[in-house]
Amino acid sequence: MLSSFSEEERWLRIYVLYLDVYFLENVLLNLVLLIFTLILTGRRIRFIRLLSASLIGGMMAILPIILRLRYGIAYILLILLTGLLVITIASGMRSMSEQWTAMLHFYVMSFVWNRLFTGLERILGTKYTLCAAIVTAIMGTVSGYLYDRKRIVKKQTIYDVEVAQQGRKLTLKALLDTGNGLREPISGRPVSIIERDVYDTLCHQTIQERYRVIPYHSIGKEHGILQGTEVDELIIWREDEPYVQKKAVIALYEGKLSGNGSYQMILHTGLL
Incomplete structure (x- = not known):
């Protein structure tokens, strides 16, 4: 019966039969590839974004079959559009250079994985290859979750920090916290937070031309304002190596940032 169909009709018939399997394989493959792409580029793994990007990648994979491209x-x-789309959704990257770097990682790994699964499909058949894809996706998801948790713990680390202003230096402890998303509204520069009492020991008066107003949102306060200033240097010590941020913006907090006094400043993650 099948022999009565033309070559093009047979090609379409085969892919209609396996379209759902092909879609699922691509969703799982995208999931794994995106996890490792985010790990290689040092980006935060957000599983809602990751799943959305994988599903869209799966739909885009079957589009050439539907459109007969x-x-x-x-x-x-x-x-290329698919790669750019799934990378942007999964990572939230806006810089074109970052996007193209991530796409390079994504497509190199995609080529390797496609070769691997094509070989497995010829040896084991579609059924067992799909099982292997599911197991790989689960392992990749677990690995991504463990990596992301480790990354968060690493980012919530206390560092020795020096604040330099007008030839004077103040040494204190600072927490690098992923929850600090403050930015200076005009320049977009990251803003760290320091206890005002601690800053006053360095400089009693805020220099007028360096004065900043930092808006913020928190639970119970939608439109808060913090006074801020620009300091000459912010020196963060990481493993005995100084990381110097010139003309850093800091917000002055009225009160204690740490209940036990273990740190007096909260660093913005964009500084490291």
Whole structure:
């Protein structure tokens, strides 16, 4: 009966039968590839974004079959658009250089994994290859979760910090906290938070031209304002190596940042 169909009809019939399997394989493959791409580029893994990007990647993978696209310029453009789309959704990257670097990682790994699963499919068949894809996706997801937890713990570390202003220096302890998302509204520079009492030991008066107003949002206070200033240097010591941030912006907090006094400053993650 199948022999009565034309070559093109047989090609379409085969892919209609396995379209759901092909979609699922691509979703799982995208999930694994995106996890490792985010790990290699040092980005935060957010599983809602990751799942959304994987599903969209799966839908884009079956689009050439539905549209009956052959290899050509349209096909290549669709592949590039898919990569850019899933990377942007999964990572939230806005910089083109970061996006292209991530896409390079993504497509190199995609090529390797596709070769691997094509070989497995020829040896084991579609059923067992799909099982292998599911197991790989689970392992990749668990690895991504463990990496992300380790990354968060690492980012919530206390550092020795020096604040330099007008030839004077103040040494204190600072917490690098992923929860600090403050930025200076005009320049967009990251803002760290320091206890006002501690800052006053360095400089009693805020220099007028360096004065900053930092808006913030918190639970129970939607439109808060912190006074801030620009300091000459912020020196963060990491493993005995100084990281110097010139003209850093800091917000002055009225009160104690730590209940037990273990740190007097909260660093913005964008500084490291």
